Amino acid sequence: MKNNYTPTVLTIAGSDTYAGAGIQIDMKTIHKLGAYAFTVPTALTSQNSTGVKDVFATPIDVFEKQLEAVLEDVQIDAVKIGMLANKGIIVALAKVIDKYQLKNIVLDTVMVSSSGKNLLESSEIEIMVKELFPRVDLITPNIPEVNALLGSSYMGKPEEVKPTVERLFALGINAVLLKGGHGLERNRVTDYLIEKSHTITEHTSQRVNTTHTHGTGCILSSSIATHLALGHNLTKSVSLSKQFMYEHLVASSSLKFNYLKEELGRKEPIF
Numbered sequence: 001m002k003n004n005y006t007p008t009v010l011t012i013a014g015s016d017t018y019a020g021a022g023i024q025i026d027m028k029t030i031h032k033l034g035a036y037a038f039t040v041p042t043a044l045t046s047q048n049s050t051g052v053k054d055v056f057a058t059p060i061d062v063f064e065k066q067l068e069a070v071l072e073d074v075q076i077d078a079v080k081i082g083m084l085a086n087k088g089i090i091v092a093l094a095k096v097i098d099k100y101q102l103k104n105i106v107l108d109t110v111m112v113s114s115s116g117k118n119l120l121e122s123s124e125i126e127i128m129v130k131e132l133f134p135r136v137d138l139i140t141p142n143i144p145e146v147n148a149l150l151g152s153s154y155m156g157k158p159e160e161v162k163p164t165v166e167r168l169f170a171l172g173i174n175a176v177l178l179k180g181g182h183g184l185e186r187n188r189v190t191d192y193l194i195e196k197s198h199t200i201t202e203h204t205s206q207r208v209n210t211t212h213t214h215g216t217g218c219i220l221s222s223s224i225a226t227h228l229a230l231g232h233n234l235t236k237s238v239s240l241s242k243q244f245m246y247e248h249l250v251a252s253s254s255l256k257f258n259y260l261k262e263e264l265g266r267k268e269p270i271f
């Protein structure tokens, strides 16, 4: 018999006033891909095309109540975790993952915005590693995030992948997608998916030269979570998400701004 339920994805991430990253873009992504999005914000950010101006973390008791409200009520098929704001949020989230035995969890290891705002301090990164890495199914660091996690100088070269991944597995992860967008390849981007069995698969796409880069990490991770919720395995979820990302990067939204773009080096949204 056909299952008539709509697949569900819970996004636990920062709220972005500019709506090109965080829970807003996660929700747009999840909806576009045919699942139902639930949202629990870890923080309210004030931001626009020129960067993140301010962050107000959700009080821990409010964060816990929001998670409870959703999780006591509905079955969640996959979870996307983004910006984490502080230690209290991380610890509360780890407890809830255990209590509700959440599955298909994708953690986007957000640390710094592309405009340069620190979104997680180094002591908080340590707590994220300890509390969340063993509990999530996939982490999706970009090259600077890999280096922040390992204190390494990984550049995304093929020969560096194995030793880098072994060090990440030593931190307790279950699987990792090493994103290559910040790498040296000029015409393409290669991401490496390394699964629990330590099998490596390469996922390559054509590089899109664009100023529409705000929220790329959020879109990719929420797309992977959604494809898992739709029943695909990890490799298929990653390849479908790379394709989704590429198609949207090529056809990005154009907004009418108040100032000349060249003056500000602005980051534009994807959709």
Ligand code: PLP
Pocket (backbone or CB within 6 Å): 013, 014, 015, 016, 021, 022, 023, 045, 052, 082, 083, 108, 110, 112, 113, 114, 115, 213, 214, 215, 216, 217, 218, 267
């Ligand atoms: N704001 C929020 C709420 C985010 O979650 C993120 C990244 O995940 C950012 C801003 C940074 O976005 P970007 O670096 O793509 O501009």
